[in-house]
Amino acid sequence: MADLRSVPVAPGRLPGIGHLAALARGPLDFLVALRESGDIVRVDLGPKPVYFLTAPRLHRQALTSPGFSRGRIYERARTLFGNGLATSDGALHLRQRRLVQPLFHRAHVESYFGMMLAQARALSDSWSHGQVVAVDRAMSDLMLKIVVTALTSRDIGRSAAAEIHRLMPVIMKGIALRMITPVHPRFDAAADRLRALVGELILGYRASSGEGSDLLAMLVAADMSDEQICDEVVSLLMAGTETPSSTLAWIFHELAQHPSVEQRLHAEVDSAPVTLSTLGQLEYTRRVVTEALRLHPTLLFTLRATQDVSLGGVQFPAGVEVAYSPYALHRDPSLYPSPLHFDPDRSVPDVFSPFNFGVHKCVGEHFALAEMMVTVATVAARWSLRPCGPVREVLAIVPRPRSLPMRAVARVGTSCFPAWGSA
Numbered sequence: 001m002a003d004l005r006s007v008p009v010a011p012g013r014l015p016g017i018g019h020l021a022a023l024a025r026g027p028l029d030f031l032v033a034l035r036e037s038g039d040i041v042r043v044d045l046g047p048k049p050v051y052f053l054t055a056p057r058l059h060r061q062a063l064t065s066p067g068f069s070r071g072r073i074y075e076r077a078r079t080l081f082g083n084g085l086a087t088s089d090g091a092l093h094l095r096q097r098r099l100v101q102p103l104f105h106r107a108h109v110e111s112y113f114g115m116m117l118a119q120a121r122a123l124s125d126s127w128s129h130g131q132v133v134a135v136d137r138a139m140s141d142l143m144l145k146i147v148v149t150a151l152t153s154r155d156i157g158r159s160a161a162a163e164i165h166r167l168m169p170v171i172m173k174g175i176a177l178r179m180i181t182p183v184h185p186r187f188d189a190a191a192d193r194l195r196a197l198v199g200e201l202i203l204g205y206r207a208s209s210g211e212g213s214d215l216l217a218m219l220v221a222a223d224m225s226d227e228q229i230c231d232e233v234v235s236l237l238m239a240g241t242e243t244p245s246s247t248l249a250w251i252f253h254e255l256a257q258h259p260s261v262e263q264r265l266h267a268e269v270d271s272a273p274v275t276l277s278t279l280g281q282l283e284y285t286r287r288v289v290t291e292a293l294r295l296h297p298t299l300l301f302t303l304r305a306t307q308d309v310s311l312g313g314v315q316f317p318a319g320v321e322v323a324y325s326p327y328a329l330h331r332d333p334s335l336y337p338s339p340l341h342f343d344p345d346r347s348v349p350d351v352f353s354p355f356n357f358g359v360h361k362c363v364g365e366h367f368a369l370a371e372m373m374v375t376v377a378t379v380a381a382r383w384s385l386r387p388c389g390p391v392r393e394v395l396a397i398v399p400r401p402r403s404l405p406m407r408a409v410a411r412v413g414t415s416c417f418p419a420w421g422s423a
Contacts (some may be wrong), residue, residue, distance in 0.1 A: 001315045007051060009042045010034055018044025027395055031300070031328045039312050043323075050302070051316070053324045056335060056351040058312045062322060063357040067309035070360075071302025071321050080171065080191040082227065084235030085363060093359065099222045100232055101363045103215055109366045111213070112150050113276045116371050119146050120378035129410040132388055135252050136404040139375070140245040144168055146371050147240035151233065152201060153214040160197050164237070167194045172242055175397060194237075198230045236364065243298070244368050246398040248375055250296040251288060252385045253404060254342040261288065261344060265380050266411070274377045279370070282377055287344035289372050293354035295342060297326040298398050301356075326354070327399060384409045 012022035012030070022030050023045075031052075034041045039055035053059050062068055069089045081087045085096055102108070123142050127133060148161050167190045174187030205212075205220045212218075215236065219229045255262040264284055272278045303322045308315060316322065331339040335349050355362040362368070379385075385406040392402045 001310060002313055003315055004042075004049075004051070004317075004320070007040050007042045007314060008038045009044070010037055010052075013044055016046075018046055018049075020046060028299075028327065028393065028399060031325045032331050034325075034328060035332060040314055048321070050321045050323050053312070053322060054328065054332075055312065056329060056332065056349070059324045059329060060351050060357055062303055062311060062324065063360070065309060065311075067305060067307050067316075068303040068322065069306050071304040071323065073300070073302040077175070079188060080175065080194070081235050081238070082195075082231035084228075084231035084233075086235040086239060088231075096224075096228065096232065097359070097363060099224060100219075103218055104363050104365075104367055106366050109370055110276060112146075112367070113279070113370065113374070115149055116146055116374045117274060117378065119149070120375045123375075124379050124382050127383065127408045129408065131408045132405050133385070133408050134403065135385060135406045136245075136249040136401050139248040139252075140169065140172070140241065141165070142375060143241045143245040143248070143371060144237075147237055150240075150367075151215045151236065153212070160201055163197055164194065167197070168237065168241060171238070173396070175238070175242075195230055195234060198233045199226065202226050202229050202233075239362065239364055240367065240371075242396075243398050244372050246396070246400040247289070247292050247296060248372055249401055249404050251292045251372075251376055252379070252406060253387070253391055253401065254292060254295075255288075255380075256385055256387045256406065258342055261342065262380075262384065265376070266384075269377045269381045274374065274381065279373060279377070282373060284344065285373055285377055285380075286369075289369065289376060290348065290354075291342055291344045291346065294330045294336070294348065294352060295340070296399065297330050297354055299327045299396070300325050382411060384411055 010019055010022075010030075013019055014021055019030070034043070034052050035054040037054075039053070039058060041052045041054060043050050043052055053062060070087065074087045078087050083092060083096075085093065085100060088096060119142060123138060144165055148164055152160070170186060170190040171194065174184055174190070201216065202220060203226070205216055206226075216229075216233065219232060222229075224232070255265065265288055268282055268284045272281070274282075301324055303324075305316045305318050305320045305322065307318050310316070311322075329351070330336065333339050335351065336346065353361070355365040355368070386409055388405040388407055391404060393399050394402045
């Protein structure tokens with residue numbers, strides 16, 4: 001069994017700062033290129049080494065191993081998330097998962113379908129033919145509205161919703177930097193205010209009588225402290241907004257770049273109105289969403305060895321930091337031929353899991369898929385979104401478009417563009 005001294009060091013290391021300069025120049029390209037150095041590669045973040053797993057088999061093995069807990073990046077995220085499902089570990093994580101998971105069983109998620117559809121239709125109805133839409137912001141606002149509505153439907157929650165909508169863009173843009181640097185005043189102030197706001201909501205729910213069907217009412221009814229409920233609410237707000245909104249923005253960008261994909265999607269959504277019963281029949285729509293989750297996934301996860309662990313023929317002592325990048329993994333040509341090509345018809349290997357593996361698999365998977373599919377089907381039934389310029393991918397928890405202005409073109413024969421018109 002080899003020790004860590006046998007692990008190759010990634011190119012670009014400089015004395016004192018390690019690979020920080022290489023990461024700063026181009027973090028996305030740097031992570032993708034690591035596979036060229038081996039299955040396990042050492043990256044020095046200043047004086048602290050992190051061992052990146054680039055081989056798909058090691059990625060899944062580490063995630064399902066009891067010898068690893070969450071790593072350093074999650075410790076910094078606790079500024080916002082506390083000990084919610086997004087950051088907790090061990091017995092606490094297992095307990096909270098058992099309490100929260102029933103909220104996201106398929107049958108309960110289906111009860112939110114009407115609300116998701118109404119919100120998506122309201123957005124679609126607000127556009128006009130030829131309008132330039134900031135699609136990235138529109139998708140972020142829509143996902144946040146859906147999550148906040150699912151979370152709190154009582155009158156006492158409505159006044160808080162507007163402020164949550166104001167705070168979340170600041171938090172979403174700043175959280176990736178906060179995980180890298182310990183000082184980020186604007187993010188910290190927004191995070192503190194969001195947690196205070198959620199705390200006020202919880203007190204209001206505690207004081208009100210009667211049971212409710214929204215997520216916050218069910219969390220308050222569960223066996224949790226107010227602080228733990230706050231941690232879970234903040235986790236739900238972020239998880240239900242960040243990945244789905246970024247994925248949706250990329251979907252509409254990719255559809256504009258691939259007319260044949262868009263045509264097949266349009267043909268499918270034209271075949272029947274979007275309803276709860278027809279949603280499961282939208283197989284190609286699901287494939288479009290899945291392919292976007294593959295090509296535009298979460299950037300990075302970290303793990304920490306809690307005991308001596310053998311992985312890939314290397315012995316990892318307790319305390320060592322390990323990392324893996326779904327973003328880089330999903331661009332591995334040995335798994336995905338022509339990995340940068342958007343192809344909803346491609347088959348996906350067993351290692352593909354956009355919602356993670358093992359005990360930390362996202363409990364909100366069904367909710368996220370439902371809100372994305374409803375949105376794609378609803379928008380595509382009425383609109384084609386055409387690009388207004390080049391799109392630049394930027395660093396975030398889920399790398400996103402820096403901006404995504406697109407022109408809304410009403411589809412011929414829709415209620416907003418008559419069949420005799422011209423696009």
